[in-house]
Amino acid sequence: MSNTIIARFLARPGNEQQVEGILREMIVHTRREPGCLQYDLFRTSGSSAGFCLIERYTDAAAIEAHRATAHYKAYRAGIMDLLSAPIDVSILEPLDCRTG
Numbered sequence: 001m002s003n004t005i006i007a008r009f010l011a012r013p014g015n016e017q018q019v020e021g022i023l024r025e026m027i028v029h030t031r032r033e034p035g036c037l038q039y040d041l042f043r044t045s046g047s048s049a050g051f052c053l054i055e056r057y058t059d060a061a062a063i064e065a066h067r068a069t070a071h072y073k074a075y076r077a078g079i080m081d082l083l084s085a086p087i088d089v090s091i092l093e094p095l096d097c098r099t100g
Contacts, residue, residue: 029071035062
């Protein structure tokens with residue numbers, strides 16, 4: 001069964017567009033990874049500063065492969081100073097789901 005990640009971001013005031021740009025750039029690269037099943041970006045309703053990525057990978061090895069890519073390392077290095085809080089990441093293992 002696949003593994004799902006929910007990653008939440010809160011941009012510092014004035015950095016919203018930069019954060020969105022970095023996250024959109026990740027979409028381009030991550031969706032091409034062989035173990036990536038889903039990589040979707042959302043904005044938190046009612047907030048221009050809140051973003052959420054919903055990611056789904058074939059297995060834990062695909063998550064580790066994702067984290068080893070050059071684009072992942074560049075994103076992590078570039079986004080941290082633009083956020084007002086640490087990235088909130090949850091890795092979910094399915095129990096009863098329609099997908100994966």
